[in-house]
Amino acid sequence: MPVGVFIFLGVVAIISSLGVVLQRSPIHCLLALIMTLVSIGALFLALDAVTVGFLQIIVYVGAIMVLFLFVIWLLNLQADEAPTGGLGLKFFATIAVAAMAAELFIFFSKTRGAMEAANVAPGYGSIDSLAQSLFGQYLMAFESTSILLLVAVIGAVAIARRTIPQRERGPTKGTPTR
């Protein structure tokens, strides 16, 4: 990947993820998050991970962010005018951010020499190699994850389903009313 492309996509991703945190309107935050995800997808594409890059855009941008949009719409979230959180939250947030920054600093200062592109086999990241690992090497893990997700979906439907008490039910179709 050319360095220029990497720097461009990285800067777009960082600016748009700052936009997610700093903007007040939920819809603007959502659009900034979409921008972040698209630029990360493009980074994957530029690293020859074509399948992962497109799936990132299809799944996150095309599906999950739409759900976020619906949540914002249906809950009718408005822009926060007042800053949220008290002094305690600010105190602990500052400590957390400082710890994160220190961690990143140590990480980069130690790995400076080792940041070289790894050699990969031809065809790496293609849909063939992805399918080989998913349905060959990691078949059990993949299938258990899919069953787990299926259970979660059925559970969510069962919990969210509104149970109507018997006496409040109206006349069902076909039964004569008196």
Place this chain on the structure above:
Amino acid sequence: MAIDLLIGAVKAIVILLLVLNLSAVLLWFERKGSALIQDRVGANRANIFGVGQRLGMPNLGLMNTLMADPLKLFTKEDFVPDGADRFLHSLGPFLALFPVLIAFAVVPIGDTFELGGHTVQLQAATINAGALYILATIGIGVYGVAIGGWASNNRWALLGGVRATAQMISYEIAMGLAIISIVITYGTLDLQSIVQQQGGVWFGWLPCWGIFLQPVAFIMLLTAGMAESKRVPFDLPEGESELIAGYFTEYSGGKQAAFMLTDFAEVVLAAVLVTLFFFGGWQVPWLYSDGFHFGAHSLLLPRALVVILGVVAFWIKVVAFCWLQILIRWTMPRFRYDQLMTLGWKGLVPLGLLNVLVTAFVVVLASGAAH
């Protein structure tokens, strides 16, 4: 290097202009075609100083739709309602139009040929995961109407945006399932390779088109593609009897034209996908790389002519499917919203899953039989 860049730029511009022009001509198709269907005359008044009429030519309404309408739209006031989000209101139409237009980048409009020592792919971007790319661009396309409807600060526009988003993501699943069964059948995500595999004949006369392998996926992809374009019978997002004009209620002038262009570009995209996956793309029946062969008869043609014939055949098929969609649009009444969702989730999605399953079984059995 420079010449390759130049070829790439020319291809990108030519394909973009072809799509934009076809979308504009479709508007004329729609006006005169609907007149034909409803036994009317249709647009026939506008002219330039009556030149054509003095020469005795019939007025086909080209001036109305290709000159007068765009001029009117682009000189209108650009209206932004009070309390609307100005930035997102302007972003909406372009966010809708842009993904549809870039989807055409991976569409192969003709065979590969040699030109002065350069191999030219008649495809703006040669991506070997073209089918995924198209699904990704369609996925991004949802946001234009959603954001446009929301940013208008209008309840009807918002309802139209919600309807459009729900409809588009519902039918994207059906479209994805149809494309998956095609991908399983041909064993590749590369659109050019899918088209190349549709060359040749079965039984000596039947072209190897995808429609004969995947008739169910064809119906699904055409239905889902029409639903994506949000036109009758799937035009609930802009149902004017309930929502004024849906998500573009508060749009005027050029931005409204961008939304309209999006709809027509989506019609073209649906036609292009159907052509690529089921009707052989640029393949002409019985035409091979050196000329026509049918049984014992052959007619040899120069290579350049074969490539040109392929490109022409591709666009003829695309226009035919655009016309089919316009025909359906002017024949059917609008669905109710529950009918739309029932068709999508209880009709197309289970059918698509079943189709994928059957396809996978047949492909595995066939490859087992071949060994």
